[in-house]
Amino acid sequence: MDDISSSEQVLLTPEQDFPSDQQEEPHHPMTSTITTMMGTTTNNRGITSSGEEEGEDAEVGVLLPPRRVDMGEWNRQIDRAQRVSLFSAHALAIVLLIVTGQWVSQLGGLSWEKGQAKLIFNWHPLLMILAFCFMTVASLSFRYRHFHSSRSASKLLHGVGWAIGAGCMAVGLAAAFFSHNDRTSGFVANMYSLHSWVGMTVLSMYSVQFLVGIGAFVLPHHHAFGISEISKAKIVQVHSFFGPVLYLSMMLTILLGIQEKEGFVGCGYKVDAPDMIPFQNFSQIPFVCKQSHAMGFCILAMGLCTMFALHQMDRTKYRTR
Numbered sequence: 435m436d437d438i439s440s441s442e443q444v445l446l447t448p449e450q451d452f453p454s455d456q457q458e459e460p461h462h463p464m465t466s467t468i469t470t471m472m473g474t475t476t477n478n479r480g481i482t483s484s485g486e487e488e489g490e491d492a493e494v495g496v497l498l499p500p501r502r503v504d505m506g507e508w509n510r511q512i513d514r515a516q517r518v519s520l521f522s523a524h525a526l527a528i529v530l531l532i533v534t535g536q537w538v539s540q541l542g543g544l545s546w547e548k549g550q551a552k553l554i555f556n557w558h559p560l561l562m563i564l565a566f567c568f569m570t571v572a573s574l575s576f577r578y579r580h581f582h583s584s585r586s587a588s589k590l591l592h593g594v595g596w597a598i599g600a601g602c603m604a605v606g607l608a609a610a611f612f613s614h615n616d617r618t619s620g621f622v623a624n625m626y627s628l629h630s631w632v633g634m635t636v637l638s639m640y641s642v643q644f645l646v647g648i649g650a651f652v653l654p655h656h657h658a659f660g661i662s663e664i665s666k667a668k669i670v671q672v673h674s675f676f677g678p679v680l681y682l683s684m685m686l687t688i689l690l691g692i693q694e695k696e697g698f699v700g701c702g703y704k705v706d707a708p709d710m711i712p713f714q715n716f717s718q719i720p721f722v723c724k725q726s727h728a729m730g731f732c733i734l735a736m737g738l739c740t741m742f743a744l745h746q747m748d749r750t751k752y753r754t755r
């Protein structure tokens with residue numbers, strides 16, 4: 435035990451204190467009976483800390499002090515899984531952009547010409563999804579340090595990623611308003627859906643996060659006039675809380691947007707009898723909707739991978755009570 439580095443050792447309650455190969459399933463602490471006999475521990479399944487079967491007559495009820503075990507291998511597995519997640523998030527972003535491109539072309543393609551409101555609108559989902567992909571790169575930039583990139587390179591990538599994302603969103607939003615306000619194509623109401631209101635809120639939060647980030651970490655500060663180091667430290671805390679919140683809110687908004695668009699496209703099909711086994715009718719769903727469903731799943735999977743890769747596991751809390 436002594437050869438394990440302190441960062442890889444964790445406190446363990448007596449219920450947990452068994453060799454890993456004999457700990458087949460977790461058991462509820464309330465149902466666990468801890469017994470001691472001559473310095474060995476046993477649980478209610480009668481397995482001792484030394485791995486021996488214990489008899490019926492074991493003494494009941496004395497708790498041993500917590501002990502340390504080696505979590506090093508588990509921590510290395512988590513690191514590996516986070517690296518796979520980081521890679522998967524990027525791979526999914528590429529797949530997402532390809533599917534989105536094909537979906538947009540199924541919907542008629544892109545245009546900025548007056549009288550082509552539908553094609554002008556198509557810029558909106560394309561650019562918003564592109565922004566989400568840049569947000570993914572920016573969010574994960576500090577995790578590239580797994581690959582020994584420097585902190586300043588990560589910072590640069592983080593800032594550039596968010597800046598390109600902000601640019602894509604600004605143009606994407608303008609496209610939605612231009613298409614709705616195109617006289618030649620006919621006017622459409624603005625800001626009537628839940629998607630548009632949630633979207634505007636997310637954009638506002640994004641802008642605040644972006645501007646605070648620039649103000650605190652990019653602009654040069656003189657100690658007498660600028661932000662002090664302690665304020666910067668406080669801002670970093672809040673900034674790194676709101677980053678993932680924004681990322682997930684963006685994901686939610688995009689899913690709402692896809693749902694909104696699917697409503698216009700029409701994804702349902704006619705049935706003459708109760709549709710008891712919908713999977714059998716999967717082929718009846720229009721191709722363009724299958725594409726947008728695939729986009730939605732890609733976005734969900736990206737969210738999952740990015741959040742897992744971003745999460746800083748608390749390696750001190752292994753105690754169950």
Ligand code: HEM
Nearest residue numbers: 559562610611614624625627630633634687691692694695
């Ligand atoms: C995070 C990214 C997104 C944000 C912040 C966002 C925001 C908005 C906003 C503010 C509007 C209202 C524009 C207006 O009233 O003229 C809107 C409209 C719309 N958006 Fe998005 N959007 C996003 C992504 C998407 C995506 C990926 C789609 C997918 C198709 C989409 C579909 C729509 C549709 C169909 C409308 C028109 C109907 C409506 O006003 O709700 N949006 N969006």
